[in-house]
Amino acid sequence: MVEQNRPVEILLVEDNPGDERLTREALKEGKVYSNLYWVKDGVEAMQFLRREGRYQDVARPDIVLLDLNLPKKDGREVLEEIKTDEDLKRIPVVVLTTSKAEEDVLRTYNLHANCYVTKPVDLEKFIVVVRSIDRFWLTVVTLPPNGN
Amino acid sequence: MIDLVESLPVPVFIKSKDGRYLAVNQAWEEFFGISRDEFLGKSVAELYPQNPGVAAKHAAMDRELWARPGGQRYETPITTFAGEARDTIYYKATFRGGDGEVEGLVGTIVDITARKQAEAALRESEERFRAVVDSANEGILVYDRALNIVAGNQAAERIIGVPLLDIIGAAGFTSLLPCVHADGRTLEEKDRPTRVTLRTGKPLTGYLVGIKRRDGQLTWLSVNTAFLRRPGEDDWYGIVSTIGDITAQRNAEMALRESEARFRQTFELAAAGIAHVVEGRFTRVNRSLCEILGRSEAELIGISVKDISHPEDRDVSDPGRARIYAREIDSVRFEKRYLRGNGAVVWVEVVIAPVRNEAGAMLYEIAIYKDITERKRADAALEEAHQELKRSNAELEQFAYVASHDLQEPLRMVSSYTQLVLRRYGERLDGDAKEFMNYVVEGAGRMKQLIEDLLAYSRVGTRGKELAPVDLEAALRKSLTNLRNSIEESSAAVTWDPLPTVLADDMQLAQLFQNLIGNALKFRAASVPRIHVSAAEKDSEWEIALADNGIGIEPQYYERIFMVFQRLHNKTEYPGTGIGLAICKKVVERHGGRLWVESRLGEGSTFRFTFPKGRAEKNG
Numbered sequence: 087m088v089e090q091n092r093p094v095e096i097l098l099v100e101d102n103p104g105d106e107r108l109t110r111e112a113l114k115e116g117k118v119y120s121n122l123y124w125v126k127d128g129v130e131a132m133q134f135l136r137r138e139g140r141y142q143d144v145a146r147p148d149i150v151l152l153d154l155n156l157p158k159k160d161g162r163e164v165l166e167e168i169k170t171d172e173d174l175k176r177i178p179v180v181v182l183t184t185s186k187a188e189e190d191v192l193r194t195y196n197l198h199a200n201c202y203v204t205k206p207v208d209l210e211k212f213i214v215v216v217r218s219i220d221r222f223w224l225t226v227v228t229l230p231p232n233g234n
Numbered sequence: 235m236i237d238l239v240e241s242l243p244v245p246v247f248i249k250s251k252d253g254r255y256l257a258v259n260q261a262w263e264e265f266f267g268i269s270r271d272e273f274l275g276k277s278v279a280e281l282y283p284q285n286p287g288v289a290a291k292h293a294a295m296d297r298e299l300w301a302r303p304g305g306q307r308y309e310t311p312i313t314t315f316a317g318e319a320r321d322t323i324y325y326k327a328t329f330r331g332g333d334g335e336v337e338g339l340v341g342t343i344v345d346i347t348a349r350k351q352a353e354a355a356l357r358e359s360e361e362r363f364r365a366v367v368d369s370a371n372e373g374i375l376v377y378d379r380a381l382n383i384v385a386g387n388q389a390a391e392r393i394i395g396v397p398l399l400d401i402i403g404a405a406g407f408t409s410l411l412p413c414v415h416a417d418g419r420t421l422e423e424k425d426r427p428t429r430v431t432l433r434t435g436k437p438l439t440g441y442l443v444g445i446k447r448r449d450g451q452l453t454w455l456s457v458n459t460a461f462l463r464r465p466g467e468d469d470w471y472g473i474v475s476t477i478g479d480i481t482a483q484r485n486a487e488m489a490l491r492e493s494e495a496r497f498r499q500t501f502e503l504a505a506a507g508i509a510h511v512v513e514g515r516f517t518r519v520n521r522s523l524c525e526i527l528g529r530s531e532a533e534l535i536g537i538s539v540k541d542i543s544h545p546e547d548r549d550v551s552d553p554g555r556a557r558i559y560a561r562e563i564d565s566v567r568f569e570k571r572y573l574r575g576n577g578a579v580v581w582v583e584v585v586i587a588p589v590r591n592e593a594g595a596m597l598y599e600i601a602i603y604k605d606i607t608e609r610k611r612a613d614a615a616l617e618e619a620h621q622e623l624k625r626s627n628a629e630l631e632q633f634a635y636v637a638s639h640d641l642q643e644p645l646r647m648v649s650s651y652t653q654l655v656l657r658r659y660g661e662r663l664d665g666d667a668k669e670f671m672n673y674v675v676e677g678a679g680r681m682k683q684l685i686e687d688l689l690a691y692s693r694v695g696t697r698g699k700e701l702a703p704v705d706l707e708a709a710l711r712k713s714l715t716n717l718r719n720s721i722e723e724s725s726a727a728v729t730w731d732p733l734p735t736v737l738a739d740d741m742q743l744a745q746l747f748q749n750l751i752g753n754a755l756k757f758r759a760a761s762v763p764r765i766h767v768s769a770a771e772k773d774s775e776w777e778i779a780l781a782d783n784g785i786g787i788e789p790q791y792y793e794r795i796f797m798v799f800q801r802l803h804n805k806t807e808y809p810g811t812g813i814g815l816a817i818c819k820k821v822v823e824r825h826g827g828r829l830w831v832e833s834r835l836g837e838g839s840t841f842r843f844t845f846p847k848g849r850a851e852k853n854g
Contacts, residue, residue: 209649
């Protein structure tokens with residue numbers, strides 16, 4: 087195991103408080119020390135990532151967990167903006183989808199999410215998903231460090 | 235006597251018994267063109283050494299006279315000394331001397347050259363006339379005052395079909411054979427051309443008579459008659475009639491009249507509207523067209539076709555008609571709208587063709603109209619219904635998609651938090667509470683599966699790929715790969731015959747096989763599952779059969795098994811939501827085929843589905 091000097095900064099873009107809480111609970115059971123930031127829509131997500139308005143002092147996320155169905159600006163648009171932004175495009179994005187069908191829709195837009203995860207109904211499976219994000223992180227930390 | 239002779243206006247000569255000229259008169263000198271001195275004392279032979287035949291003839295005639303004294307007359311051609319040929323009659327008589335002995339002969343010449351020429355001319359004229367009569371195309375018959383035929387020509391024989399020998403002497407040619415009037419009535423004796431001529435006292439022209447020839451042919455004759463009169467006489471001595479065979483002409487006329495009548499009838503009674511159009515204007519219209527356009531014949535004749543066309547369709551026919559005029563095409567067909575008399579719109583299918591004269595010049599356009607308003611209305615209604623159906627189908631699929639998608643969110647909350655409670659506080663709950671909460675989780679799981687299946691079902695229509703040639707065998711192999719675990723687990727034997735290539739969505743095709751084979755494995759009997767796939771080529775489609783040796787299905791469920799979420803068994807026996815075969819049916823139908831089952835309970839089932847053939851061959 088790689089030694090962890092600082093917490094993993096995670097941005098969760100999710101409008102459902104139930105899911106936010108579940109994610110937090112699942113992370114608790116994981117091995118990675120993390121800070122979870124939560125925004126409820128796509129507009130806020132972009133402000134957070136670009137450190138605009140009230141997000142001027144936030145940390146740059148190491149990873150974005152992005153739900154697709156969001157108010158104001160949906161996940162597809164957020165993903166597109168991240169991936170076309172020179173400064174942001176190297177931040178890994180894990181897209182959380184509600185169904186396999188949704189994933190297909192997204193693929194047809196040819197947007198390069200790093201990973202697609204279908205939110206399981208089963209809590210156990212959800213925990214497995216979050217753990218896989220752990221593992222994912224442990225792989226990416228060997229890559230060039232956070233530009234911050 | 236000599237003086238008398240000298241003064242006679244006719245040429246006179248006196249010859250001695252030895253044939254020498256003793257005297258000639260002045261008329262003689264003038265006739266032959268030389269003086270009497272040349273004649274006197276000479277014989278004919280001496281005078282005409284160049285023509286011994288004439289001299290010999292005169293000498294011979296002279297000898298006869300000497301042998302039988304008296305008078306003599308004979309004709310002979312002579313030549314004057316000026317070289318003129320003359321026809322003459324010689325009158326000669328002997329005279330006696332005082333002793334009563336024959337001393338010589340006296341003779342005169344009558345010049346009959348003019349008469350001979352007139353006779354020859356008449357003969358020639360008669361022969362010419364005879365030739366004309368004989369070679370005439372028309373029959374010519376000559377009747378006497380008793381109206382019996384006294385002469386006829388060869389054409390008469392040919393036309394009447396009776397030998398001229400039998401015609402001559404008959405009381406008119408119409409007495410020889412049965413004859414009829416133009417209207418078919420029998421021609422009575424009083425109606426014979428000559429009788430009519432006689433009765434009316436006027437010549438006939440174009441008197442029509444039909445005769446039934448001996449060869450059975452009805453021949454139509456046009457008869458002209460005329461009275462024959464001698465010059466200077468008022469009374470007639472006969473009648474001449476000319477007979478023309480007009481059978482061919484009359485038949486052609488009748489045929490034309492019949493064809494015209496038939497055309498008129500066809501034109502008027504045709505169910506289709508018909509018009510003749512000249513320079514864009516109606517020149518002739520039939521009843522049906524009047525009905526289609528809701529206008530009377532009087533209203534239509536002369537008006538411009540474009541003026542009663544729907545404003546948007548005025549020029550629809552122009553390109554096609556231009557091509558007809560350019561002789562590129564023989565006819566053109568198009569659909570356009572007209573305005574009826576009451577302003578209503580009528581949809582018409584029109585075919586236009588040119589009518590040209592023999593020289594190829596355009597006479598008029600013939601246009602045939604068919605009222606297709608009803609069809610257009612039906613087409614529009616059908617199209618509308620089709621669009622409506624497509625819209626409602628799309629809406630339904632969209633609805634199924636959105637509904638099933640949005641249903642998952644709350645479901646996940648129910649399920650996840652129930653599980654979280656169990657995980658965190660499970661130890662503090664009693665057995666009943668745990669059991670109840672497990673039912674909540676299980677129910678949520680089943681609901682999730684139902685939603686996913688519904689989503690998959692709706693996606694057959696919304697997420698299908700374009701159809702392309704697909705090897706059925708490849709699709710089958712792919713499905714077997716996906717089912718590898720179940721096949722190994724059940725030791726199933728899956729076999730297949732060569733399978734065709736069809737036009738399909740390869741993913742859906744693999745899913746079709748996967749669902750059907752998966753079903754066969756799931757509903758297997760006690761024995762080892764055997765599954766065989768075969769294909770049969772039909773006229774326009776391929777029929778694929780997938781036969782198993784499973785538990786089989788009772789006939790009353792043949793339809794039900796293909797309906798969404800319809801199950802025949804309880805979930806503990808055979809798990810599943812009952813979507814598999816419904817998806818199969820939807821996939822096959824999306825490809826234009828049919829899916830059905832044939833089965834016997836306890837013996838196995840054969841699922842059959844079809845794929846249209848033509849489309850695959852056309853594209854593949």
